[in-house]
Amino acid sequence: MDLAYSEAEEAFRHELRAWLAEALPKLPAKPDPRDWPARRTHDLAWQRALHDAGYAGLHWPEDAGGRGATPTQHLIFLEETERAGAPYVGANFVGLLHAGPTIAAEGTNEQRRRWLPPILRGEQVWCQGFSEPDAGSDLAALRTRAVRDGDSYVVSGSKIWTSHAEVADWCELLVRTDPAAPKHRGITWLALPMDTDGVTVRPLRTLAGSEEFAEVFLDEVRVPVANRVGEENDGWRVTMVTLSFERGTAFVGEVVACRRVLGELARTARADGRWDDPALRRRLGRLAAEFAALWRLTQWNVSEAERSLRGGGSGVPGAGGSVFKLRYSHARQELYEAAAEVLGAGSLDADHEWVADRLSSLSYTIAAGTSEIQRNIVAERILGLPKGR
Amino acid sequence: MDFLLTEDQLALRTGFQALLEGRFGRDRLRAAVEGPPLDRGLWRELGEAGFFALRLAEADGGVGLGLQEAVLLFEVAGGALLPGPLVATHLAVTYGAVPGADGALEGGSAEAPPMGPVVTALEPSGLIEHLESADAVLVGSEGGAPVAAVRPAELPSAPLRSVDPLTPLCRLRSGAEGREAPGLPQGPVRREAALLTAALQLGSAARTVSTAVRYAREREQFGRPIGAFQAIKHLCARMLVRAELARAAVYAAAVTEAPHDIAGAKLLADEAAVNNARDCLQVHGGMGFTWEADVHLHLKRAWVRKEQWQSAHEAEDLLADGLIDELSP
Numbered sequence: 001m002d003l004a005y006s007e008a009e010e011a012f013r014h015e016l017r018a019w020l021a022e023a024l025p026k027l028p029a030k031p032d033p034r035d036w037p038a039r040r041t042h043d044l045a046w047q048r049a050l051h052d053a054g055y056a057g058l059h060w061p062e063d064a065g066g067r068g069a070t071p072t073q074h075l076i077f078l079e080e081t082e083r084a085g086a087p088y089v090g091a092n093f094v095g096l097l098h099a100g101p102t103i104a105a106e107g108t109n110e111q112r113r114r115w116l117p118p119i120l121r122g123e124q125v126w127c128q129g130f131s132e133p134d135a136g137s138d139l140a141a142l143r144t145r146a147v148r149d150g151d152s153y154v155v156s157g158s159k160i161w162t163s164h165a166e167v168a169d170w171c172e173l174l175v176r177t178d179p180a181a182p183k184h185r186g187i188t189w190l191a192l193p194m195d196t197d198g199v200t201v202r203p204l205r206t207l208a209g210s211e212e213f214a215e216v217f218l219d220e221v222r223v224p225v226a227n228r229v230g231e232e233n234d235g236w237r238v239t240m241v242t243l244s245f246e247r248g249t250a251f252v253g254e255v256v257a258c259r260r261v262l263g264e265l266a267r268t269a270r271a272d273g274r275w276d277d278p279a280l281r282r283r284l285g286r287l288a289a290e291f292a293a294l295w296r297l298t299q300w301n302v303s304e305a306e307r308s309l310r311g312g313g314s315g316v317p318g319a320g321g322s323v324f325k326l327r328y329s330h331a332r333q334e335l336y337e338a339a340a341e342v343l344g345a346g347s348l349d350a351d352h353e354w355v356a357d358r359l360s361s362l363s364y365t366i367a368a369g370t371s372e373i374q375r376n377i378v379a380e381r382i383l384g385l386p387k388g389r
Numbered sequence: 390m391d392f393l394l395t396e397d398q399l400a401l402r403t404g405f406q407a408l409l410e411g412r413f414g415r416d417r418l419r420a421a422v423e424g425p426p427l428d429r430g431l432w433r434e435l436g437e438a439g440f441f442a443l444r445l446a447e448a449d450g451g452v453g454l455g456l457q458e459a460v461l462l463f464e465v466a467g468g469a470l471l472p473g474p475l476v477a478t479h480l481a482v483t484y485g486a487v488p489g490a491d492g493a494l495e496g497g498s499a500e501a502p503p504m505g506p507v508v509t510a511l512e513p514s515g516l517i518e519h520l521e522s523a524d525a526v527l528v529g530s531e532g533g534a535p536v537a538a539v540r541p542a543e544l545p546s547a548p549l550r551s552v553d554p555l556t557p558l559c560r561l562r563s564g565a566e567g568r569e570a571p572g573l574p575q576g577p578v579r580r581e582a583a584l585l586t587a588a589l590q591l592g593s594a595a596r597t598v599s600t601a602v603r604y605a606r607e608r609e610q611f612g613r614p615i616g617a618f619q620a621i622k623h624l625c626a627r628m629l630v631r632a633e634l635a636r637a638a639v640y641a642a643a644v645t646e647a648p649h650d651i652a653g654a655k656l657l658a659d660e661a662a663v664n665n666a667r668d669c670l671q672v673h674g675g676m677g678f679t680w681e682a683d684v685h686l687h688l689k690r691a692w693v694r695k696e697q698w699q700s701a702h703e704a705e706d707l708l709a710d711g712l713i714d715e716l717s718p
Contacts, residue, residue, distance in 0.1 A: 001391075001392055001393070001394060001395070001398070001457050001640055001643065001644050002390060002391050002392065002644070003390060003392055003641065003644045003645065004390065005390050006390070009390065072390050262712060263712050265712075266709065266712035266713050267713070270713060275713075278702075278706075281705070281706065281709040282701075282702060282705035282706065282709065284708075284709050284712060285704070285705030285706060285707070285708035285709035285711075285712070286656065286705050286708070288649075288653070288708040288709065288711060288712055289638070289652070289653030289656045289657055289704070289705075289708055290634075290657070292638065292641075292649070292650065292653050293634050293635070293637050293638035293641075293653060293654075293657055294634070294637075296392070296637035296638055296640070296641040297633065297634060297637040299390060299392045299637075299641075300392045300393070300636075300637050300640075302390075302392075303390060303391050303392040303393045304393060306391065307391070307393060320633075323629065323630050323633050323634075326626070326627075326630050327630050327634050372619075372623070374626075375619075375622060375623040375626035375627070376619065376622060376623075376626075378626035378629055378630070379616075379622035379623070379625050379626045380622070382629060383598075383602045383622075383625055383626070383629060384602070384606070385602065385605060385606065385614075385616035385617065385621075385622050385625060386606070386613070386614050386616055386617040387617070388613065388617035388618070
């Protein structure tokens with residue numbers, strides 16, 4: 001059990017800090033969150049800056065244009081960028097964390113050359129067309145149909161919860177190519193250019209009032225067969241490579257941010273004279289234990305990924321990520337409930353940063369696998385309980 | 390950074406697990422429930438296995454290992470529900486506050502620590518466990534040392550009927566018979582006591598997960614194992630999440646030894662042990678409510694340990710103060 005970082009890891013941290021101190025003041029001001037084109041420009045500029053400094057695709061394999069960083073280096077990167085207040089991955093999320101790694105792992109050399117460099121250079125935005133109105137937690141039940149016609153697939157159906165769809169160049173799309181096969185075996189992964197005829201994007205308004213994601217309607221959209229990654233009907237496996245790509249680092253920046261907010265809550269409560277309330281103080285004290293432990297659990301999962309990689313394994317933490325996500329998503333909601341207590345009637349001011357975050361935190365136990373699905377995964381894959389409902 | 394256990398640490402844990410399974414299996418556990426909870430023979434064997442002298446230098450007759458290794462052994466002991474004042478005896482040996490070979494309390498021989506002393510402690514709650522079996526009681530030192538030992542008879546105390554059949558308890562009667570009550574162990578002794586108690590809780594929390602899961606796989610209702618029902622699955626998943634979060638906190642505190650980390654570890658391990666035992670009981674249905682099932686032993690011991698060395702309120706207050714301190718320039 002060793003929590004000390006190696007000399008090389010500390011050197012990496014030092015170099016990164018120095019670069020951040022120099023690069024961040026040069027960034028333009030954060031755009032209005034409602035201005036999607038401005039957000040795209042801002043996020044891509046940040047990705048370009050990372051690229052020029054050699055930090056793009058830090059955790060990607062070197063032969064995919066990445067830096068082949070260890071999981072610990074990636075942890076340090078995410079920790080330091082969050083601490084420094086650097087922009088969030090934003091519009092680059094799907095490209096860097098889902099579509100890109102999938103193409104790196106499963107694409108042909110030509111596909112890698114075509115799609116990966118523009119992601120790393122901050123030139124193209126990807127979005128994700130996985131969920132459908134009738135295929136949420138049961139993703140494999142998706143029904144968007146693709147029929148082969150010469151050198152193209154003709155795709156019809158609809159996708160939902162697609163972030164950044166309005167400003168994306170590409171969509172990693174899951175389609176059904178064999179309706180007769182068992183549901184996991186008739187799915188194919190396609191790269192869809194978002195400017196293709198027949199693609200319609202309709203923004204969805206969240207309960208926070210913002211348009212964070214969209215519905216994507218596909219009406220006889222022609223996608224070249226050359227845009228298929230992996231074999232036809234092998235898309236489920238191809239996708240699972242993506243979904244399990246993270247190596248224990250998925251929420252590093254967010255845990256760092258939560259610990260900062262918790263400190264701000266304590267400071268605010270003290271300034272407002274609320275610090276004498278033992279119930280509030282203890283509530284915040286308990287959350288401090290919670291987030292400190294979540295940070296340690298992150299370090300544990302990253303250490304596991306690192307050992308797996310050193311031993312020639314995949315570096316994928318497997319179901320351990322579900323353990324983390326279950327507790328983290330709940331803790332984050334608790335944090336903003338505590339924030340509402342600190343704010344009192346001020347918690348009704350929707351323009352307050354914590355109030356906006358309280359609203360968006362309501363999605364954490366739903367997005368990327370609901371807590372109920374995560375508990376099934378933990379129970380069946382880690383604890384070995386029988387499948388069944 | 391490599392937070393995982395080293396090979397030596399894994400081997401140590403496995404070895405101690407095997408020793409306890411052989412020497413303190415279920416029959417012995419149940420015998421301890423019905424009979425005297427503390428078995429001096431087993432206690433001596435624990436001493437010979439290095440459980441108490443684990444952190445003494447080899448030159449002083451110890452094993453020469455550290456707090457991390459102690460935490461791993463205590464985790465195993467907690468899972469097995471091993472009775473006795475494990476924490477106090479371990480700390481008494483570590484800090485040289487044990488009765489000597491001649492039975493004298495002062496100057497316990499450092500070169501050859503006796504293998505079989507039973508040392509309990511005066512705890513912040515005012516309770517003392519296993520007092521009747523103890524050779525000595527750890528208290529606060531009046532001198533420079535963080536801890537000293539007194540004879541059990543020197544403590545004015547009254548027994549109470551302990552909720553846990555494996556942990557006899559006495560309450561300190563302060564100021565009785567004109568004598569001043571001794572102070573509490575302080576400094577590192579108190580922090581390490583909280584951490585080792587958290588490790589015991591972690592072991593129990595992990596054990597109740599595996600017990601619940603085993604039962605959920607075996608027990609059938611409506612024609613299938615109850616573990617196939619989501620209601621049961623989700624209880625079990627929540628249990629694992631609690632245990633794993635507590636594990637991360639306890640192991641990290643063993644590395645850093647920082648007061649805030651120890652407070653957080655105790656808080657989360659207490660929560661995991663108590664709530665996991667509760668959920669384990671629920672998974673067992675009616676059987677969980679019986680004396681015969683072991684579930685209640687985990688729950689009751691978790692309740693006892695929760696009150697030992699650092700209460701939830703103390704831990705939360707310490708952690709809350711830390712939030713303010715972090716912000717001070």
